[in-house]
Amino acid sequence: MKRILGLWINGRWREEAVAENALLLDYLRDGLGLTGTKQGCDGGECGACTVLIDDQPRLACSTLAHSVAGRRVETVEGLATEGNISRLQRAFHEKLGTQCGFCTPGMLMAAEGLLRKNPHPGRDEIRSALAGNLCRCTGYVKIIESVEVAAGVPA
Amino acid sequence: MSMPDFQLLRPTTAADAVAMRAANAASRYVAGGTDLLPNIRRGLVEASVIIDLGNIAELTHIEFGSDALHIGAGTRLATIAGDAAIRSRFAALAQAAEAVAGPTHRAAATLGGNLCLDTRCVYYNQSEFWRESNDYCMKLKGEGCRVAKKSKRCYAAFSGDVAPALIALDAEIEILGPNGSRRIAIADFYRDDGMAWLTLAPDELLTGVHIPLCDGWTTAYEKVRVRGAIDFPLAGIAVALKRKGDTLEELRIACTGVSSRPLAVEGLDELKGKPLDAAALAIIVAQTEIAAGAMRTTLVEVLYRRGVAPVLARRITERLWNAAA
Known part of the structure:
Protein backbone atom coordinates (compact mmCIF):
# COMPACT_ATOMS: atom_id res chain seq x y z
CA MET A 1 0.00 0.00 0.00
CA LYS A 2 1.21 3.51 -0.79
CA ARG A 3 1.36 6.36 1.63
CA ILE A 4 2.56 9.99 1.34
CA LEU A 5 6.25 10.36 2.13
CA GLY A 6 7.87 13.78 2.55
CA LEU A 7 11.64 14.14 2.78
CA TRP A 8 14.61 16.17 1.53
CA ILE A 9 16.46 14.64 -1.41
CA ASN A 10 19.71 16.39 -2.27
CA GLY A 11 18.46 19.68 -0.84
CA ARG A 12 15.02 19.59 -2.45
CA TRP A 13 11.80 18.79 -0.56
CA ARG A 14 9.74 16.04 -2.14
CA GLU A 15 6.33 14.68 -1.30
CA GLU A 16 4.82 11.73 -3.07
CA ALA A 17 3.03 8.44 -2.59
CA VAL A 18 5.55 5.70 -1.85
CA ALA A 19 4.87 2.03 -1.11
CA GLU A 20 5.10 1.19 2.60
CA ASN A 21 7.44 -1.72 1.92
CA ALA A 22 9.83 0.32 -0.27
CA LEU A 23 13.46 0.30 0.75
CA LEU A 24 15.20 3.66 0.50
CA LEU A 25 17.44 2.11 -2.16
CA ASP A 26 14.50 1.12 -4.37
CA TYR A 27 12.83 4.49 -3.91
CA LEU A 28 16.00 6.35 -4.93
CA ARG A 29 16.82 4.15 -7.91
CA ASP A 30 13.43 3.11 -9.28
CA GLY A 31 11.23 5.91 -7.94
CA LEU A 32 13.53 8.89 -8.51
CA GLY A 33 15.93 7.56 -11.14
CA LEU A 34 18.89 8.37 -8.88
CA THR A 35 20.86 5.33 -10.01
CA GLY A 36 24.17 6.67 -8.72
CA THR A 37 23.38 4.83 -5.50
CA LYS A 38 24.32 1.25 -6.32
CA GLN A 39 22.63 -2.02 -5.46
CA GLY A 40 25.48 -4.39 -4.64
CA CYS A 41 25.14 -7.30 -2.23
CA ASP A 42 21.60 -6.25 -1.29
CA GLY A 43 22.18 -7.47 2.24
CA GLY A 44 24.10 -4.74 4.04
CA GLU A 45 27.49 -6.31 3.46
CA CYS A 46 29.16 -4.19 0.75
CA GLY A 47 28.38 -0.50 1.33
CA ALA A 48 27.72 0.28 -2.36
CA CYS A 49 24.34 1.78 -1.42
CA THR A 50 25.74 4.20 1.19
CA VAL A 51 23.90 7.55 1.29
CA LEU A 52 23.85 10.34 3.85
CA ILE A 53 20.88 10.68 6.16
CA ASP A 54 21.14 13.90 8.16
CA ASP A 55 24.89 13.96 7.33
CA GLN A 56 25.44 10.39 8.58
CA PRO A 57 26.42 7.55 6.21
CA ARG A 58 23.73 4.85 6.16
CA LEU A 59 22.89 1.81 4.04
CA ALA A 60 19.96 2.51 1.71
CA CYS A 61 19.43 -1.25 1.18
CA SER A 62 18.70 -1.80 4.87
CA THR A 63 16.56 1.30 5.43
CA LEU A 64 12.84 1.62 4.81
CA ALA A 65 12.01 4.74 2.78
CA HIS A 66 9.25 5.74 5.22
CA SER A 67 11.60 5.46 8.18
CA VAL A 68 13.49 8.55 6.94
CA ALA A 69 10.38 10.72 6.56
CA GLY A 70 11.23 14.38 7.12
CA ARG A 71 14.97 13.75 7.10
CA ARG A 72 17.71 14.98 4.74
CA VAL A 73 18.84 12.28 2.31
CA GLU A 74 21.87 12.92 0.10
CA THR A 75 23.11 10.74 -2.72
CA VAL A 76 26.20 10.94 -4.91
CA GLU A 77 24.17 13.02 -7.39
CA GLY A 78 24.02 15.77 -4.77
CA LEU A 79 27.77 16.21 -4.35
CA ALA A 80 28.41 18.32 -7.45
CA THR A 81 27.26 21.96 -7.35
CA LEU A 96 42.79 7.28 -9.33
CA GLY A 97 40.50 6.35 -6.44
CA THR A 98 38.09 4.89 -8.98
CA GLN A 99 38.69 1.72 -10.97
CA CYS A 100 35.53 -0.03 -12.20
CA GLY A 101 33.52 2.63 -10.35
CA PHE A 102 30.86 0.44 -8.80
CA CYS A 103 31.85 1.07 -5.18
CA THR A 104 32.71 4.74 -5.83
CA PRO A 105 29.35 6.35 -4.95
CA GLY A 106 29.29 4.49 -1.64
CA MET A 107 32.93 5.31 -0.95
CA LEU A 108 32.29 8.98 -1.76
CA MET A 109 29.28 9.22 0.54
CA ALA A 110 31.02 7.40 3.41
CA ALA A 111 34.04 9.70 2.98
CA GLU A 112 31.82 12.79 2.65
CA GLY A 113 30.11 11.87 5.95
CA LEU A 114 33.53 11.54 7.61
CA LEU A 115 34.88 14.84 6.26
CA ARG A 116 31.81 16.78 7.42
CA LYS A 117 32.28 15.48 10.95
CA ASN A 118 36.07 15.51 10.92
CA PRO A 119 37.61 17.71 8.18
CA HIS A 120 41.17 16.52 8.86
CA PRO A 121 41.01 12.78 9.61
CA GLY A 122 44.10 10.64 10.05
CA ARG A 123 44.67 7.52 7.97
CA ASP A 124 43.22 5.25 10.66
CA GLU A 125 40.10 7.37 10.92
CA ILE A 126 39.65 7.18 7.15
CA ARG A 127 40.11 3.41 7.22
CA GLU A 148 43.57 12.15 2.29
CA VAL A 149 44.04 14.54 -0.63
CA ALA A 150 40.48 15.82 -0.20
CA ALA A 151 41.26 16.34 3.50
CA GLY A 152 44.24 18.48 2.61
CA VAL A 153 47.03 16.00 3.28
CA PRO A 154 49.84 16.79 0.78
CA ALA A 155 49.96 14.01 -1.83
CA MET B 1 14.89 -9.86 -5.12
CA SER B 2 12.18 -7.35 -4.32
CA MET B 3 10.72 -6.66 -0.93
CA PRO B 4 7.56 -8.65 -0.12
CA ASP B 5 4.46 -6.60 0.52
CA PHE B 6 3.69 -5.51 4.08
CA GLN B 7 1.88 -2.83 6.00
CA LEU B 8 4.11 -0.41 7.92
CA LEU B 9 3.08 0.93 11.34
CA ARG B 10 5.05 3.67 13.10
CA PRO B 11 4.04 3.93 16.79
CA THR B 12 5.39 6.76 18.96
CA THR B 13 5.13 5.02 22.35
CA ALA B 14 6.24 1.61 23.57
CA ALA B 15 2.71 0.87 24.82
CA ASP B 16 1.29 1.57 21.33
CA ALA B 17 3.90 -0.72 19.80
CA VAL B 18 2.94 -3.57 22.14
CA ALA B 19 -0.77 -3.02 21.39
CA MET B 20 -0.09 -3.11 17.64
CA ARG B 21 1.94 -6.30 18.02
CA ALA B 22 -0.86 -7.94 20.03
CA ALA B 23 -3.43 -6.92 17.41
CA ASN B 24 -1.43 -8.37 14.48
CA ALA B 25 -0.35 -11.97 14.86
CA ALA B 26 1.79 -11.88 11.71
CA SER B 27 3.65 -8.71 12.67
CA ARG B 28 7.30 -8.12 13.46
CA TYR B 29 9.16 -5.28 15.12
CA VAL B 30 11.92 -3.53 13.20
CA ALA B 31 14.38 -1.17 14.90
CA GLY B 32 17.60 -0.38 12.97
CA GLY B 33 16.64 -2.89 10.29
CA THR B 34 20.18 -4.04 9.57
CA ASP B 35 19.38 -7.66 10.45
CA LEU B 36 15.65 -7.94 9.79
CA LEU B 37 15.31 -6.13 6.45
CA PRO B 38 17.96 -8.19 4.58
CA ASN B 39 16.43 -11.32 6.16
CA ILE B 40 12.96 -10.37 4.92
CA ARG B 41 14.37 -9.73 1.47
CA ARG B 42 16.07 -13.11 1.45
CA GLY B 43 12.84 -14.82 2.43
CA LEU B 44 14.10 -15.82 5.88
CA VAL B 45 11.42 -13.86 7.71
CA GLU B 46 7.79 -13.39 6.75
CA ALA B 47 5.57 -10.63 8.11
CA SER B 48 2.47 -8.94 6.74
CA VAL B 49 2.80 -6.06 9.23
CA ILE B 50 6.06 -4.35 10.19
CA ILE B 51 6.09 -2.21 13.33
CA ASP B 52 8.86 0.40 13.03
CA LEU B 53 10.22 1.26 16.50
CA GLY B 54 12.32 4.16 15.18
CA ASN B 55 9.87 6.88 16.26
CA ILE B 56 9.68 5.95 19.95
CA ALA B 57 11.64 8.64 21.81
CA GLU B 58 11.16 6.99 25.22
CA LEU B 59 13.33 4.05 24.13
CA THR B 60 16.45 6.10 23.36
CA HIS B 61 17.66 7.24 26.78
CA ILE B 62 21.05 6.79 28.47
CA GLU B 63 20.68 7.59 32.18
CA PHE B 64 23.11 7.14 35.04
CA GLY B 65 21.10 6.32 38.16
CA SER B 66 22.38 6.03 41.73
CA ASP B 67 22.99 2.30 41.43
CA ALA B 68 22.69 1.46 37.74
CA LEU B 69 23.06 2.66 34.19
CA HIS B 70 19.78 2.56 32.26
CA ILE B 71 19.84 2.38 28.45
CA GLY B 72 16.78 2.35 26.21
CA ALA B 73 16.55 -0.52 23.73
CA GLY B 74 16.25 1.93 20.82
CA THR B 75 19.63 3.54 21.51
CA ARG B 76 21.92 3.27 18.48
CA LEU B 77 25.08 1.21 18.85
CA ALA B 78 27.14 4.14 17.52
CA THR B 79 25.74 6.30 20.34
CA ILE B 80 26.69 3.72 22.97
CA ALA B 81 30.15 3.18 21.47
CA GLY B 82 30.79 6.93 21.38
CA ASP B 83 29.48 7.81 24.85
CA ALA B 84 32.45 9.01 26.93
CA ALA B 85 30.97 7.92 30.27
CA ILE B 86 30.12 4.43 28.98
CA ARG B 87 33.58 4.10 27.43
CA SER B 88 35.30 4.87 30.72
CA ARG B 89 32.94 3.19 33.20
CA PHE B 90 31.50 0.27 31.16
CA ALA B 91 34.36 -0.44 28.77
CA ALA B 92 33.14 -3.92 27.82
CA LEU B 93 29.79 -2.49 26.68
CA ALA B 94 31.36 0.31 24.60
CA GLN B 95 33.86 -2.11 23.06
CA ALA B 96 31.14 -4.62 22.22
CA ALA B 97 28.96 -1.94 20.59
CA GLU B 98 31.96 -0.73 18.60
CA ALA B 99 32.80 -4.28 17.48
CA VAL B 100 29.44 -4.72 15.71
CA ALA B 101 29.73 -4.68 11.89
CA GLY B 102 30.80 -1.46 10.14
CA PRO B 103 30.11 2.21 10.92
CA THR B 104 27.04 2.44 8.66
CA HIS B 105 25.48 -0.50 10.51
CA ARG B 106 26.23 0.94 13.94
CA ALA B 107 24.66 4.26 12.93
CA ALA B 108 21.36 2.43 12.35
CA ALA B 109 21.50 -0.68 14.55
CA THR B 110 20.10 -0.52 18.09
CA LEU B 111 20.90 -2.06 21.45
CA GLY B 112 17.63 -4.01 21.46
CA GLY B 113 18.13 -5.21 17.91
CA ASN B 114 21.57 -6.56 18.70
CA LEU B 115 20.27 -8.35 21.80
CA CYS B 116 17.46 -9.95 19.75
CA LEU B 117 19.65 -10.70 16.70
CA ASP B 118 18.50 -13.73 14.74
CA THR B 119 20.76 -16.76 15.15
CA ARG B 120 23.05 -17.42 12.20
CA CYS B 121 24.22 -20.46 10.29
CA VAL B 122 25.96 -21.14 7.01
CA TYR B 123 22.92 -23.25 6.04
CA TYR B 124 20.42 -20.50 6.91
CA ASN B 125 21.86 -17.11 5.91
CA GLN B 126 21.68 -17.91 2.20
CA SER B 127 19.47 -17.06 -0.74
CA GLU B 128 16.18 -18.89 -1.31
CA PHE B 129 17.76 -20.59 -4.34
CA TRP B 130 20.69 -21.86 -2.26
CA ARG B 131 18.50 -23.13 0.56
CA GLU B 132 16.01 -24.79 -1.79
CA SER B 133 18.87 -26.50 -3.64
CA ASN B 134 20.06 -27.84 -0.30
CA ASP B 135 16.57 -29.06 0.63
CA TYR B 136 16.29 -26.38 3.37
CA CYS B 137 16.86 -27.11 7.09
CA MET B 138 14.74 -27.24 10.24
CA LYS B 139 15.21 -23.53 11.04
CA LEU B 140 13.13 -22.70 7.97
CA LYS B 141 10.90 -24.88 5.76
CA GLY B 142 13.01 -28.03 6.07
CA GLU B 143 13.69 -30.96 8.33
CA GLY B 144 16.68 -31.77 10.47
CA CYS B 145 19.79 -29.81 11.28
CA ARG B 146 22.44 -29.77 8.52
CA VAL B 147 25.15 -28.99 11.08
CA ALA B 148 24.42 -31.93 13.39
CA LYS B 149 22.63 -34.52 11.26
CA LYS B 150 21.24 -36.67 14.08
CA SER B 151 20.19 -33.72 16.18
CA LYS B 152 16.57 -32.93 16.96
CA ARG B 153 17.43 -29.30 17.62
CA CYS B 154 18.82 -26.42 15.56
CA TYR B 155 22.40 -25.35 16.26
CA ALA B 156 22.39 -21.93 14.55
CA ALA B 157 24.73 -19.68 16.52
CA PHE B 158 23.86 -16.52 18.40
CA SER B 159 26.28 -13.89 17.11
CA GLY B 160 25.40 -10.66 18.91
CA ASP B 161 28.36 -8.85 20.43
CA VAL B 162 26.59 -6.82 23.12
CA ALA B 163 24.90 -9.68 25.01
CA PRO B 164 28.11 -11.27 26.41
CA ALA B 165 29.28 -7.85 27.63
CA LEU B 166 25.96 -7.38 29.43
CA ILE B 167 26.20 -10.88 30.95
CA ALA B 168 29.68 -10.08 32.26
CA LEU B 169 28.30 -6.79 33.62
CA ASP B 170 25.43 -8.67 35.34
CA ALA B 171 22.77 -6.61 33.56
CA GLU B 172 19.01 -6.96 33.72
CA ILE B 173 16.58 -6.65 30.85
CA GLU B 174 13.32 -4.75 30.92
CA ILE B 175 10.45 -6.24 28.96
CA LEU B 176 7.06 -4.69 28.26
CA GLY B 177 4.03 -6.89 27.55
CA PRO B 178 0.27 -6.47 27.43
CA ASN B 179 0.15 -6.96 31.23
CA GLY B 180 2.89 -4.52 32.16
CA SER B 181 6.64 -4.72 32.43
CA ARG B 182 8.97 -7.29 33.96
CA ARG B 183 12.70 -7.47 34.61
CA ILE B 184 14.90 -10.52 34.19
CA ALA B 185 18.60 -11.29 34.35
CA ILE B 186 20.02 -11.07 30.86
CA ALA B 187 21.18 -14.70 30.91
CA ASP B 188 17.52 -15.72 31.34
CA PHE B 189 16.63 -13.83 28.17
CA TYR B 190 18.25 -16.59 26.09
CA ARG B 191 17.64 -20.25 25.37
CA ASP B 192 20.03 -22.84 23.93
CA ASP B 193 17.97 -23.39 20.79
CA GLY B 194 18.81 -21.91 17.38
CA MET B 195 15.12 -21.68 16.45
CA ALA B 196 13.76 -20.24 19.70
CA TRP B 197 16.76 -18.45 21.17
CA LEU B 198 14.80 -15.80 23.08
CA THR B 199 12.50 -16.29 26.04
CA LEU B 200 10.64 -13.17 24.91
CA ALA B 201 6.94 -13.93 24.29
CA PRO B 202 5.57 -12.97 20.86
CA ASP B 203 3.55 -10.09 22.33
CA GLU B 204 6.43 -8.67 24.39
CA LEU B 205 8.90 -5.87 23.60
CA LEU B 206 12.42 -5.45 24.95
CA THR B 207 12.46 -1.84 26.18
CA GLY B 208 15.80 -1.41 27.91
CA VAL B 209 18.65 -2.69 30.04
CA HIS B 210 19.79 -1.89 33.56
CA ILE B 211 23.48 -2.33 34.30
CA PRO B 212 24.69 -2.16 37.92
CA LEU B 213 27.39 0.48 38.42
CA CYS B 214 30.73 -1.30 38.36
CA ASP B 215 33.25 1.29 39.51
CA GLY B 216 36.27 -0.61 40.82
CA TRP B 217 35.88 -3.29 38.15
CA THR B 218 37.79 -3.53 34.90
CA THR B 219 35.93 -4.91 31.91
CA ALA B 220 36.59 -5.65 28.25
CA TYR B 221 35.13 -7.33 25.16
CA GLU B 222 37.03 -8.80 22.22
CA LYS B 223 36.11 -10.95 19.27
CA VAL B 224 37.80 -12.79 16.44
CA ARG B 225 36.33 -12.59 12.95
CA VAL B 226 37.33 -13.18 9.36
CA ARG B 227 37.55 -9.49 8.37
CA GLY B 228 38.54 -7.31 11.30
CA ALA B 229 36.45 -4.35 10.18
CA ILE B 230 32.98 -5.77 9.67
CA ASP B 231 32.26 -9.44 10.38
CA PHE B 232 30.16 -11.30 12.92
CA PRO B 233 32.17 -13.00 15.69
CA LEU B 234 33.62 -16.46 15.14
CA ALA B 235 33.98 -16.24 18.90
CA GLY B 236 33.59 -13.28 21.25
CA ILE B 237 34.56 -12.99 24.91
CA ALA B 238 33.61 -10.45 27.56
CA VAL B 239 35.41 -10.32 30.90
CA ALA B 240 34.63 -8.33 34.05
CA LEU B 241 36.97 -8.58 37.01
CA LYS B 242 37.62 -6.93 40.33
CA ARG B 243 41.07 -7.08 41.82
CA LYS B 244 41.93 -6.39 45.45
CA GLY B 245 45.66 -6.22 46.05
CA ASP B 246 47.02 -9.55 44.92
CA THR B 247 43.74 -11.42 44.95
CA LEU B 248 40.91 -11.76 42.52
CA GLU B 249 37.76 -10.55 44.22
CA GLU B 250 35.28 -11.11 41.37
CA LEU B 251 35.47 -12.61 37.91
CA ARG B 252 32.78 -13.04 35.25
CA ILE B 253 33.43 -14.29 31.72
CA ALA B 254 30.82 -14.67 28.97
CA CYS B 255 31.03 -15.83 25.36
CA THR B 256 29.14 -15.37 22.11
CA GLY B 257 29.23 -16.86 18.63
CA VAL B 258 29.96 -20.34 19.94
CA SER B 259 26.48 -21.66 20.75
CA SER B 260 22.83 -20.82 20.19
CA ARG B 261 22.87 -18.38 23.08
CA PRO B 262 25.39 -16.07 24.70
CA LEU B 263 26.42 -17.66 27.97
CA ALA B 264 28.42 -17.19 31.13
CA VAL B 265 31.47 -19.38 31.71
CA GLU B 266 30.76 -21.46 34.81
CA GLY B 267 33.01 -22.80 37.55
CA LEU B 268 35.00 -19.63 38.15
CA ASP B 269 33.96 -19.12 41.79
CA GLU B 270 36.87 -21.19 43.12
CA LEU B 271 39.26 -18.53 41.74
CA LYS B 272 37.93 -15.84 44.05
CA GLY B 273 40.18 -14.75 46.90
CA LYS B 274 43.28 -16.10 45.19
CA PRO B 275 45.92 -14.56 42.94
CA LEU B 276 45.56 -14.93 39.20
CA ASP B 277 48.44 -17.37 38.75
CA ALA B 278 49.15 -20.00 36.11
CA ALA B 279 46.85 -22.52 37.80
CA ALA B 280 44.00 -20.00 37.81
CA LEU B 281 44.54 -19.20 34.12
CA ALA B 282 44.47 -22.94 33.35
CA ILE B 283 41.07 -23.20 35.06
CA ILE B 284 39.80 -20.23 33.02
CA VAL B 285 40.95 -21.93 29.81
CA ALA B 286 39.39 -25.27 30.78
CA GLN B 287 36.06 -23.75 31.84
CA THR B 288 35.81 -21.57 28.72
CA GLU B 289 36.48 -24.67 26.59
CA ILE B 290 33.42 -26.29 28.16
CA ALA B 291 31.24 -23.25 27.39
CA ALA B 292 32.53 -22.73 23.85
CA GLY B 293 31.15 -25.80 22.12
CA ALA B 294 30.99 -24.23 18.67
CA MET B 295 29.32 -26.24 15.89
CA ARG B 296 29.92 -26.08 12.14
CA THR B 297 27.74 -23.00 11.57
CA THR B 298 30.44 -20.94 9.80
CA LEU B 299 32.87 -21.63 6.99
CA VAL B 300 35.71 -21.37 9.49
CA GLU B 301 36.87 -24.61 11.14
CA VAL B 302 35.04 -25.58 14.31
CA LEU B 303 38.30 -26.49 16.05
CA TYR B 304 39.61 -22.97 15.53
CA ARG B 305 36.52 -21.39 17.10
CA ARG B 306 36.54 -23.83 20.03
CA GLY B 307 40.24 -23.20 20.52
CA VAL B 308 40.34 -19.45 20.16
CA ALA B 309 37.59 -18.69 22.71
CA PRO B 310 39.61 -20.00 25.71
CA VAL B 311 42.73 -18.20 24.45
CA LEU B 312 40.78 -14.93 24.22
CA ALA B 313 39.40 -15.47 27.73
CA ARG B 314 42.88 -16.07 29.14
CA ARG B 315 44.44 -13.09 27.34
CA ILE B 316 41.73 -10.60 28.25
CA THR B 317 41.60 -11.73 31.89
CA GLU B 318 45.38 -11.48 32.22
CA ARG B 319 45.39 -8.04 30.61
CA LEU B 320 42.64 -6.71 32.87
CA TRP B 321 44.32 -8.22 35.94
CA ASN B 322 47.58 -6.44 35.11
CA ALA B 323 45.80 -3.19 34.29
CA ALA B 324 44.04 -3.27 37.67
CA ALA B 325 47.30 -3.64 39.60
Missing part, protein backbone atom coordinates in the same frame (compact mmCIF):
# COMPACT_ATOMS: atom_id res chain seq x y z
CA GLU A 82 26.40 23.94 -10.49
CA GLY A 83 27.99 21.34 -12.69
CA ASN A 84 31.28 21.28 -10.78
CA ILE A 85 32.36 18.10 -9.05
CA SER A 86 33.24 18.48 -5.40
CA ARG A 87 36.73 18.60 -3.93
CA LEU A 88 36.29 14.99 -2.78
CA GLN A 89 35.16 13.81 -6.21
CA ARG A 90 38.07 15.66 -7.83
CA ALA A 91 40.48 13.96 -5.42
CA PHE A 92 39.10 10.51 -6.40
CA HIS A 93 39.50 11.50 -10.06
CA GLU A 94 43.05 12.80 -9.72
CA LYS A 95 44.37 10.14 -7.34
CA SER A 128 37.55 3.07 10.03
CA ALA A 129 35.02 5.27 8.23
CA LEU A 130 35.33 3.22 5.03
CA ALA A 131 35.43 -0.13 6.85
CA GLY A 132 31.95 -1.11 5.67
CA ASN A 133 32.61 -0.32 2.00
CA LEU A 134 34.03 -3.09 -0.17
CA CYS A 135 35.91 -2.44 -3.43
CA ARG A 136 35.75 -5.43 -5.75
CA CYS A 137 38.82 -4.11 -7.61
CA THR A 138 40.59 -4.01 -4.20
CA GLY A 139 41.81 -0.48 -4.92
CA TYR A 140 41.75 0.50 -1.27
CA VAL A 141 45.14 2.24 -1.12
CA LYS A 142 44.23 4.72 -3.85
CA ILE A 143 40.81 5.28 -2.30
CA ILE A 144 42.33 6.13 1.08
CA GLU A 145 44.90 8.40 -0.60
CA SER A 146 42.07 10.15 -2.45
CA VAL A 147 40.30 10.93 0.82
